Amino acid sequence: MSQAKGLGLVSGGLDSLLALLVLKKQGVHVDAVTFTTPFFGSERAKKAAEVAGVKLLEKDITEEYFEMLGSPAHGYGRLMNPCIDCHALMLKKAWEIKEQKGFDFVFTGEVLGQRPMSQRYDALRLVEKAAGLKGRVLRPLCAKLLKETEPEILGHVDRGRLLDIQGRHRKRQLALAEEFGLDYIPSAAGGCLLTDQEFSARLKDLMEKGPALTRSRALILRLGRHFRLPSGPRLVVGRNHEENERLAELREDETVLRPVNFPGPTALLSPGHNHGDLLVAAAAVAAYSKGEGHARLTVAFAGPGGAGEVDSPRVSKEFLRPFMVRFGKETEPGAGIFAACPGCGSTARMEPKEEGGRWSWLCSACGEEAFRFTEHTGRADG
Ligand code: SF4
Ligand SMILES: [Zn+2]
Numbered sequence: 001m002s003q004a005k006g007l008g009l010v011s012g013g014l015d016s017l018l019a020l021l022v023l024k025k026q027g028v029h030v031d032a033v034t035f036t037t038p039f040f041g042s043e044r045a046k047k048a049a050e051v052a053g054v055k056l057l058e059k060d061i062t063e064e065y066f067e068m069l070g071s072p073a074h075g076y077g078r079l080m081n082p083c084i085d086c087h088a089l090m091l092k093k094a095w096e097i098k099e100q101k102g103f104d105f106v107f108t109g110e111v112l113g114q115r116p117m118s119q120r121y122d123a124l125r126l127v128e129k130a131a132g133l134k135g136r137v138l139r140p141l142c143a144k145l146l147k148e149t150e151p152e153i154l155g156h157v158d159r160g161r162l163l164d165i166q167g168r169h170r171k172r173q174l175a176l177a178e179e180f181g182l183d184y185i186p187s188a189a190g191g192c193l194l195t196d197q198e199f200s201a202r203l204k205d206l207m208e209k210g211p212a213l214t215r216s217r218a219l220i221l222r223l224g225r226h227f228r229l230p231s232g233p234r235l236v237v238g239r240n241h242e243e244n245e246r247l248a249e250l251r252e253d254e255t256v257l258r259p260v261n262f263p264g265p266t267a268l269l270s271p272g273h274n275h276g277d278l279l280v281a282a283a284a285v286a287a288y289s290k291g292e293g294h295a296r297l298t299v300a301f302a303g304p305g306g307a308g309e310v311d312s313p314r315v316s317k318e319f320l321r322p323f324m325v326r327f328g329k330e331t332e333p334g335a336g337i338f339a340a341c342p343g344c345g346s347t348a349r350m351e352p353k354e355e356g357g358r359w360s361w362l363c364s365a366c367g368e369e370a371f372r373f374t375e376h377t378g379r380a381d382g
Contacts, residue, residue: 004156005029006138007103009094010056012044014173014186015141016109020052021180022140023107026161033057033097035090037065038218039193044186051184061093066213073130079200081192084123088130095133105151107138111173112145112166121146141165141173193222197327202226205325206234211270216250220268223247227284227323228331233273235281235323237288238265255303257285262297264289271304276352279359279373280320280337282310287317298376313361313371315339319350337361341370 006023010016010032024030032054034045042058049056068089072082094106112121124146128134136150143152143162152159165172177185193199202221205228207213220236223243227235238244244266248256254268255278265288269281282299291297297312322335337350341363350361350370363370 003027003029004105004151005031005103006151006156007094007098007101007106008032008054009090009106009108010034010045010048011040011109011190012042012046012048012186013109013190014170014177015111015114016045017048017052017182017186018173018176018180019107019109019140020048020054022161022163022176023157024052024054026158028157031055031057031103033059033094035059035061035093037062038215038221039065040191044191047184048186051182057097059093059097061089062215062218064089064093066218069213070207074126077195079195079197080203081194081200084127084130086194087127091127091131091133091137095131095136104154104156105136105138105149106133107140107151109141110139112139112142114166114168138162201327201329202325205331209234211272214252216252220247220250223250224265224267225288226325227320228325229269229273229277229280229323230334230336231274231277233277234270235267235277235284237267237284253304255281255301255305257281257299257301259285259289259291260298260300260309262286262289262291262294264291264297269301269303275354275359279310279312279352282312282373283315283371284317284320286312287315287320309376310359311372311374311376313373315371318347339370341365341368343368343370 006028008020008030020030020032032049034042034056036042036058046056068085069082072085074084077083098106110124128137138149138151141163142165144164145166151157199221206217209228223246224236224238229235238247247266247268251268253271257267264285267281267285278301285299286297297314298309299312300309301307319337319339322332325331338347339350340347343363344366346365348363348365351364353360353362359373360369361371
């Protein structure tokens, strides 16, 4: 019989690495495939494939992934991780490649009962069913605990030399790694951003309140501080030079704000903002700057609605706190702008007011003009 060809779905974790080695050892020709999106990359899979000495195919599935992420048929996990649908999508894509490239079967490194959500017995079957591949996917590490699959029945692999690993402990995997003489042991943690609390909170905010999820906006979720401003637009403020550059690169139709005469962050304000939001964004650039000692903090803005410069008052970054997108915290859309009034000293709501093109925030406690914005050129009401 000719040598069977198996395509292994590889995340780069220890289990998927071992699955490659187990099949290689019984003489199967093994290639690996890994999928990428802005939420997870291929670094770990590259390393695993290198260690196993197998060829790795990489495929970007961002488009299909976004579509699934909007309404995953089997819901999300604890955070924004749609693990069942994610696995099903990857299996489906792997199967497509198997068909195109003439592999005999697809396998994964899944271990029965390892993760609460996606690797319970019923979940393994659910994933297969959702992918339309019932009984066809081989899991070499726990195959003996499962019903015989197509590649076993067809004789592509020897079931007798497959394994029966289950549970959350890694003991048997570590022993197996030693047997294979591995000196590289991947960490257990997955490197999927959808299981990160802060990232998930930002993603949820973006998907619920807009603007629409795109590749650039998904990449921006990793960067900066994120705010949802009073009337609804999203503001992202860079945290360091590298992030500032990256934000400017990833910008789509956002208005970009940059400090002119002082060192400070780059910020992106999403479309659909009003002029009040633009001033809040300028004040945020000033607040997160190192502009101490500058009498005037001039912030330049440019976007679909226009370009210009505005002198922002120096306010404390505390005023942005109600709008910050954080895990476990709701932003307060109606919160308004609160800041310490330089006049009366109280922390009070600031009411934006325009007079002859000059904007200011009036202190609701003392009624005086607490902060003044001066615009030099242009307007951006877009
Ligand atoms: S942890 Fe992330 S990559 Fe892994 S199955 Fe869940 S959503 Fe997919
Ligand atoms: Zn006051």
